[in-house]
Structures are given as C-alpha cells and as structure tokens.
Amino acid sequence: MLRPLADDENATFGLKRHYKFYNSTSASAELREAGRISASLVQEFETASVTRQDLRALVGAVIQRKENLDPEDQFYLEKKHAEFQRNRLGTSKRFTEIKKREQELLLAHRKSLNAPAAISLTASELDGLPEDTLAELEIQNGKLMLPLKKPHFETAMQWVKDGEVRKRIFIANDIRCPENLPRLKELILLRDESANLLGYENHVHFKMEEKMFKSQASVEEFMSDFQNRIQPIAKIEIDKLFALKKLALGDQITENENHLFTWDYAYYRNVLRQTESSFNEKAFSEYFELDKSLEGMMALFSQVFGMQFFKLSTDQYFKLGANIQVVWHDSVAVFTVWNDDQLGGGFLGYLYLDLFPRPNKYNHAGHYGLGQGFLKPDGTRHYPSAVLVMNLHTPSPTKPCLLKAEEARSLFHELGHAIHNLVTNTRYALMHATIARDFVEIPSIFLENFLWSHSVLKTIGSHYSYTSEAFLSLWEAQGVLERPPKELGDEQINRLIAAQNTTPGISALQISSSSAFDMKIHSSSRAELEALNLSETWNRMKAEITGLVGAEVLGEGWEWGHGCSRFGMFVRGYDAGSYSYVTLVLTVTVSNSDG
Numbered sequence: 001m002l003r004p005l006a007d008d009e010n011a012t013f014g015l016k017r018h019y020k021f022y023n024s025t026s027a028s029a030e031l032r033e034a035g036r037i038s039a040s041l042v043q044e045f046e047t048a049s050v051t052r053q054d055l056r057a058l059v060g061a062v063i064q065r066k067e068n069l070d071p072e073d074q075f076y077l078e079k080k081h082a083e084f085q086r087n088r089l090g091t092s093k094r095f096t097e098i099k100k101r102e103q104e105l106l107l108a109h110r111k112s113l114n115a116p117a118a119i120s121l122t123a124s125e126l127d128g129l130p131e132d133t134l135a136e137l138e139i140q141n142g143k144l145m146l147p148l149k150k151p152h153f154e155t156a157m158q159w160v161k162d163g164e165v166r167k168r169i170f171i172a173n174d175i176r177c178p179e180n181l182p183r184l185k186e187l188i189l190l191r192d193e194s195a196n197l198l199g200y201e202n203h204v205h206f207k208m209e210e211k212m213f214k215s216q217a218s219v220e221e222f223m224s225d226f227q228n229r230i231q232p233i234a235k236i237e238i239d240k241l242f243a244l245k246k247l248a249l250g251d252q253i254t255e256n257e258n259h260l261f262t263w264d265y266a267y268y269r270n271v272l273r274q275t276e277s278s279f280n281e282k283a284f285s286e287y288f289e290l291d292k293s294l295e296g297m298m299a300l301f302s303q304v305f306g307m308q309f310f311k312l313s314t315d316q317y318f319k320l321g322a323n324i325q326v327v328w329h330d331s332v333a334v335f336t337v338w339n340d341d342q343l344g345g346g347f348l349g350y351l352y353l354d355l356f357p358r359p360n361k362y363n364h365a366g367h368y369g370l371g372q373g374f375l376k377p378d379g380t381r382h383y384p385s386a387v388l389v390m391n392l393h394t395p396s397p398t399k400p401c402l403l404k405a406e407e408a409r410s411l412f413h414e415l416g417h418a419i420h421n422l423v424t425n426t427r428y429a430l431m432h433a434t435i436a437r438d439f440v441e442i443p444s445i446f447l448e449n450f451l452w453s454h455s456v457l458k459t460i461g462s463h464y465s466y467t468s469e470a471f472l473s474l475w476e477a478q479g480v481l482e483r484p485p486k487e488l489g490d491e492q493i494n495r496l497i498a499a500q501n502t503t504p505g506i507s508a509l510q511i512s513s514s515s516a517f518d519m520k521i522h523s524s525s526r527a528e529l530e531a532l533n534l535s536e537t538w539n540r541m542k543a544e545i546t547g548l549v550g551a552e553v554l555g556e557g558w559e560w561g562h563g564c565s566r567f568g569m570f571v572r573g574y575d576a577g578s579y580s581y582v583t584l585v586l587t588v589t590v591s592n593s594d595g
C-alpha cells in the first residue's frame, strides 16, 4: 500500500540533494542561486507532505494491520509512522511559515559562511608562516591577503609568531559573518516555537526522538561527567603550553600577554609537538603526497573491505554521452567502486573527490551522500554516489599537494563516510541516507584511528621524491643534500603518533564546549532564549569549559568575537546533536586503549 510513496521517495531523494549541493559547490553564481531556490521549494514540499493527515492515517492503518513484514520493510514502516506522528500537530499555517523561514535563514547562513573573506597583513607581521604558504598569498595594495578559510587560516594560527597578529587573525575570522548572528537567534526562537507547536517542550526534546540517546537529561549527564573527567587533564596541558609561552616571550612578557589565549593554543601546541615529540610537519608531509596517499588508502580499503577503485579519465566521460556532464568542476575526480572478485565483483557506486578550494565553495571538509542506493520498481539497483568536499592545497606543476598530518587524518575520516555510504545496501533511499545522527561519525572515527596506527602509516607513507622523475627534480631543486629514505622510519612514526596526541584534553573540551552551547540554545526557556546574548554565551562557555581565555581578560568585554556565527554545525544537521562528536572522543579513547 505504501509502495507508491516509497518509489516516489526513492526516485526524488538524490535529486533533492543534488539541487542543494550546487548551492555549496558550483562555480556559477546562477547555479548556486538555482540550488538555493530549489532547496526552498523542496523544503516547502516536504513540510506539506509530512503534515498530511491522509498520509498519516494511511501509514497508521498499515501499522495497525500488524502484517508479517521482513525487517527492512518493517523498519521503513515504523520510520514513516514515527515521522508522521512527530509532525501530526504541524497543520497550522504558522507551522508552515516557520519551516519556510527556517529554510531561508539556513541558506542565507550558508551563503555567508562560504563567501570569500581575507585579512591583509604585511610580510613581517606574518613572520613564521611557512615559505610555501606565504608564496600562495595574493598581494593587494602592497599587503598580503590571508584567506580566512582552510587551509590558510589553520596554517597561520599554527605558525605566525606574533601573538598580537594571531589575535587579529583569530578575531577577523570570528567576526567575518556577523549577519549570521541575528539569523542564528531567529532560528533558535523559531525552532523553539515549532517544537512547542508539535507538542514538545523544546527543540532538543523534539530531536532526541530520532537519536540513540533518548533524553536531554541523559545527554547532559553524560556531557557533565565527561567534562569533569577531562578538565584536570586539560589543565595540565594548558600549564605546559603556558610555560612554553613564558619561555618564548621571556622577560618581555607583559601583563596583557600573561594568559594562554585561545589564539595561542594552536601555535604553542605546535611548539610542544616540535619540542616534546621532535615532530617536523614538513618532513611528515613529504611522505604524504596527495595522489600517492589516496592510492595507498584505496589499496588498504581493498585489502580490508574488498573494495576496488578505478579512476575515470576525462576521455571516458564522453563515452557516457555528449550531453552528460559528469562533474561540476574541472578539478573534480571520479572513481567507480566495485567489490573484488572474492565478494562477487559487483558494482558498488561512484566516488567523487572535490578537494581544492575555490571562491564560494563550502569551506570545511565534508562528505555528501549525493545519490542514495535503492531498488527500482523493476528490481534493478540504483547505485549511490559519495562525494568528498575538502579544501587541501591546490597542487601545481612546481608544487605537489603534500598533506599535513591533520589533512591526512581528515581525508581518511571523510573517506570513512564515503566507504560507509558505498557499502550500504538498502531497498529504500530513506534508509540509505538517514541513520541515527549520533551514530553517523562512528565508522569514520574508527577508520581515522586505524590510519594512525604504526603499520598503516608505514604502508601509506612514501617519500614523494620516489613517486616520479618530475617530483624527484622538484625535490632536488630544494638543494637538500641527503635524500630521505622512501619509507617512514619506525622512530619517525612513533614521534608522529605521539605528536597527534599532544593535547587530547584541550581538544576534547573544545568539542565539548561547542556541544554544551548547542544544547543550551536548543533547550533554554523561551524567556531565556529571547534574552540570550549569543556571542557572550559562546565566549563564556569556551573560556569556562576549556580554560583558554579570550579578549575578555583584556577588558574588551565578552563580545569580542562571534565564534558561534561561523559554525554551520548548529544550523543544519547537527543541531541539538553535536554532542555526538563528544561521544566520538570516547570512541577514540576506547579504541586506543584496545591498541
């Protein structure tokens, strides 16, 4: 009885994602705008569908019949039933208005996040920044333009020596989209109203129903227990980093510098890595040239999961038909993914890699499940497409893309999502696309951890000068006398692993404070939400939970930055659910303790 509904959903699920996807990745302003408009229309349609009383009655009647269904059909039925039940009170005109407005705010928010932004600085202000990063910066009016985007922002926070300049860069990034602040405020008020209209106490209660954690209280208890356990560890780390700061500034340390600021963290962690673990980022990255690393990672997936990857050449695109556009940008690579012979050799789906920055592109790293797998009415399979959107250094003929440790980790993490997507085999697109949001990160974090093991690093790492003649000449041109060995040495790998765990306490608390903020803005009372100063709350929670301070200790008040306005996390997808990243930290700890 529900078959037509499921078939229609299967056929349109992927399309809806495509429309939205253009909004974050297309180089054409026109297509981005079309993506924005389509996303709004799709959202209106979805609100209208999910609140339809006739459909709810139909699903209710089917569930009442208690038919003997197989587990997948039963799960689908229960999921649809729960969805209609949760939204059963959303029949008012006001509810439809709220959903429409939420969507407008969400898209405007994303547009601001993706918009290019940069800060102009002199070469002497940027002292410490690696030569190759410096060489990439555009010059305007005699000054260097540092993009407030991955990978440049992170590199600057790690390497720029002058604390005052790091402060300026950090704050410039925090205030680069102030227009998102009133949007976030309006959004949390609308979410609260919408939850109330549906009969829920607040947005967290509404969202909790589809999560593994079943109540707000259980999440809060878990998070406060987590913070209490981690804070003593983070305190020791902060003292260590602060000691390094005092050592670096010596007698010159002024009253104003006598703190470990949030913009000091990445810089002194980097110093600690170099001193404590003798970790050399540049030497590491020479072993992780992008293409070679991808090749290694894919070979590993082939060994472990029996998957095989074949890159499609541009010539092959044309074989698909003259009018078929395979990629949305020339720099995107496409792979077909198959099971190996032992697993029957079946086709699994497509993997797209969109790895380099360009203006108006999504500015973080993410995996997009663009097309979902499902069974078509004629019994044949529709295959999934997994897309990795990242912002690594764009390679050029004179400069290969050498991955930093964090980038290699991130690439493996996102590939983990892609693998999870590609091996999923369901009859319904709905189930392919949506699993409990607080579970979605777990397979990736296990894979990420897997990369950081001795044997895997040894297998994947390979010095780029051994990859090709061209790379060898590039390496020789640097004038270094002794050529490093092809493989990473055991000692080097040990140092690398140690360096990745330099400040686990602070890292965990940073995630924890964002999650605590997320829970607060989605569960406070109406009156509290109306009175809530978002920037102040964000900065206070960061300082109180992590122990890293900001400009408030310099007498500049609590509103010195609007960090909460530059996080997409609370706005879409992870709202009232970012605590799942805290559970992740536990997963890491658990799997590390297992070795």
Ligand SMILES: [Zn+2]
Residues within 6 Å of the ligand: 413, 417, 441, 444
């Ligand atoms: Zn992830």
